[in-house]
Amino acid sequence: MSRLVLVLGDQLSESLSALREADRDTDTVVMAEVADEASYVRHHPKKIALIFAAMRKFAAGLREQGWDVAYAELDDTENAGSIVGELLRRAEQTGAGQVLATEPGEWRLIRALKHAPLKIRILQDDRFIASHQEFERWAEGRKQLRMEYFYRDMRRKTGLLMEGDKPAGDKWNYDHDNRKPAPDEVDFGGPMQFTPDAETEAVLDLVEARFDNHFGQLRPFWFATTRAEARRALTHFIKNALPAFGDFQDAMLNDNRFLYHAVISPYLNIGLLDPLEVCEAAADAWAAGDVPINAAEGFIRQIIGWREYVRGIYFLEGPDYPERNGLEHDRPLPDLYWGGETQMNCLSKAVAQTRDEAYAHHIQRLMVTGNFGLLAGVNPTELHEWYLAVYADAFEWVEAPNTVGMSQFADGGVIASKPYVSSxxxxxxxxDYCKNCQYSVSKKTGDGACPFNLLYWHFLDRHRDRFEGNARMGNMYRTWDRMDADRRDTVLKEAGAFLEKLDAGEKV
Structure with missing residues (x-):
């Protein structure tokens, strides 16, 4: 009996387990652009366009290889509007008795498949280096699940940057070399950009018509939409930007949105690139003497360390993880996250970049938009849904741990040993954000004082019972306690006034 083979929009890999298990002579591949997946959060138009265009081209490639592909475009009048609905429709058309599916990367969709009135066999997504079982074995019995130790196991497993049993250069981690402030000049023109072809333009027209009320600028659109283009983007980064990536990976600039970043995470996360091939390209560049070890190691750690680790956490912690709120923050997401006016230049720049590019790098997300949300006590579920919606590389398995855990400490410390807050x-x-800001970063209180300076101490004060005993935060509380009592009162009063303005919808 024939089977259906489900391929989702973030599973665009020819090595997908469901495709390997299938028989191209008898089985039918099902792919669908469905309203449910495009709008369960209000995804950035660029993200929707990237996925739809890449899906269409991937489906065409499968047909060229001899697969029977049942593909539903979004505006197909027969489109059922959901993944399960499309599977039911195709099962009725073909008489298929079973569905082969590679495990989705979101609990929401896993639940939908498991409750569907179909016989669905869900296969492991083995495009990752660590399986669920491997991560569970690593985590078992550990009091703290810190990424660094997991990362070292992944280095041993892959052999990347290893010299026998030892790490290359006798160090596992070169992070202390990768924290340089923004350079005066950036001699990299940014990630490789691609001119949309006719097929991509058709998708752009569709997205423009259907999702014009979603946050984000659709055009210009320059993402890669095929594996061949994604490979070119990777090569461009390795050759032209990776040598300086390590030094400046945490830096931010008013007038340069990309610095030395690769912007290949969208391609990794929808399946156009394989994590191991990406890391091997970086390791080969180091071995050839073209890239310093701090750059190669820092880049590889982001992929086989952090990326694999957060996926492990997401599935280990279970379906309730994205809704956790360990600090009981309940402030609604401020309008400034949707482009509302703000006098805070750093937030204005990060949000504008997000609106225009569907991209911001990890420090912009963690230490600008995330830091502000945590200090201001924003509901982490609302912030999680914002990140999931606005970034082209955001899928819940990778986004939720980064937001709920790393950024907002809403998981109670599963990922982070302390909150990532700063003044x-x-x-x-x-x-160089502060140079162009209407607030003064050097002012701690008074008219024009930087809101981050006020909110930092406000956060520490209101969560003192929880964090005072944290070994990594003791110095912060000792500094607070040494302040004059009147100054502490002023800080708390001014922070409270700022939050009142934020709640009232006033420009801050």
């Missing part, structure tokens, strides 16, 4: 001093050190 304006960190942003000033790592960027």
């Amino acid at each position: 304006g001093a960190y942003i000033n050190r790592m960027s």
